[in-house]
Amino acid sequence: MKEGKKKKPFYRRWWFIVIAVIVILGAIGAVFGDDEESAKPAAKATETVAKPKPKPKQSESDKIKSIISKDVGKKNVVKVEVNDDASTQDNAKDKVVIATLKGSENLTKNMTRKGILMDSRDLLAKLYADKNVSQVTVMWQLTLQDQYGNESDDTVVKIGLTRKTADKINWKNFDYNNFETVADTYFVHPAIK
Structure with a gap:
């Protein structure tokens, strides 16, 4: 009947060879991979011990700019001005x-x-958490096109709040649609009304 076909020993079959190669490569990777990883933490440990620098104190202006950058992203910050309030x-x-964002x-x-408006609410809440901020004006720009096809970046939303107004707002429950009635300065361009 089928006398000409003999069964191959298991160590000559293709699946056994593939498994053996994977096991061997894993063992080699484990042996050589541990040496590199253990050397790196030792080097980092000496670096951290060698460089104990006191962190320089951030200025109030830098703190405010950092809050804005983290909240809206660095690429969305057009310009930030932080000035002393002469009226206080x-x-x-x-x-x-x-x-200007x-x-x-x-x-x-x-x-x-x-x-x-939602982004403004979140940003203003974070800025007014700093007690040294007495007044904030946030201007949001979008690229608009006029009737002649010319494009320009124009302010589409402007919200201004004083500390007195901001202290009245419960930021956790504040509805961003109320900026129109609550804000000291409020403007929305007709292009997005």
């Missing part, structure tokens, strides 16, 4: 913040406006 008694500490467009004008 402690004008050396109190700061006026004027932030790049807004992000959405599917509709309404969604774009609401997204910008």
Whole structure:
């Protein structure tokens, strides 16, 4: 019947060879991989011991700029001005913040406006957590096109709050649609109304 076909020993079959190669490569990787990894932490440990630097104290202006960059992203920051507030008694500490930011467009004008207002609420809450911030104006820009086809970056939303107004707001429950009635300065461009 089938006398001509003999069964191969298991160590000559293809699946056994593949498994053996994988096991051998794994063993080699484990032996050589551990040496490199154990050498790296030792080098890092000596570096950290050798460089104990005191962290330089950030200025109030840098703290505010950092908060804005982290909240909206560095690529969305057009310009941030942090000035001393001359209208307060402690004008050396109190700061006026004027932030010009790049807004992000959405599917509709309404969604774009609401997204910008939500981002404004979150940013203003973080900025007013710093007691040295006395006034903030946030201006959001989008690229708009006029009737002749010319494009320019224009301010589409502007929200200004003083410390007095910001202290009245419960930021956790604040509805961003109320900026229109609550903010000291409020403007929405007709292009996104």
